[in-house]
Amino acid sequence: MLEVNAPVGNIFLDEGFDELKKGNFERLKLSRMELEKRILRRKGDRGTDIGLKLDPGVKLRHGDVINNGDMKIVVEQLPEKVISIRLKTKNMVDVMVLLGHIIGNRHRPISIQREEISFPIQADAEKEVFTKLFQSIINDIEMRVEEQVFSPSTGADVHEH
Structure with a gap:
């Protein structure tokens, strides 16, 4: 060995x-x-x-x-399922703050790459949960589920539930 x-x-x-x-x-x-x-x-x-x-x-x-x-x-x-979110319009501070607040309340690690934020999920069905949570900003964001090698951004390391 x-x-x-x-x-x-x-x-x-x-x-x-x-x-x-x-x-x-x-x-x-x-x-x-x-x-x-x-x-x-x-x-x-x-x-x-x-x-x-x-x-x-x-x-x-x-x-x-x-x-x-x-x-x-x-x-x-190994790649894992993540939700990736991109703002439809740049510099929407209120949308960015709400997005961070909602994801933070779910205690998810995040990755920020270029103008996209990603976080891991367990199943595709979680997209529905986040669609409801993002209801007030859903028209301002693009959201998709994909598989990728997820690496949390440094300084954004939180415990997952």
Whole structure:
């Protein structure tokens, strides 16, 4: 079993992993919740038994590289359902404040990318719930459900219910 205390880098953020970008590597596929854990045991997609016993303060992220001797293993976060929202008109401060207030009251982590805010959901049916919650601003926003690798914005890390 391969025991891992910390990643050796990240395929997306660090140089020196050009060979890995060609795709010839084993993958350790984990959910966002599993990435939060310090101790975990899983198998890679090629059968390598991997035991995570991460050093204090170390968290795995999408794209982290684990060293297995000559072979490297890349951590891949599994996509999850999210609601993505975009304002139909820019600079609508009242709509932005209400949007933040409603999502915040549901204790959802958020991701802000360009002019879009996203947050994870468990099922497509939650779109109906949020449509009702956003009733007063529904004509001012575009909302869709999609699957993506969700990474909360730093500083917007909240506990989920």
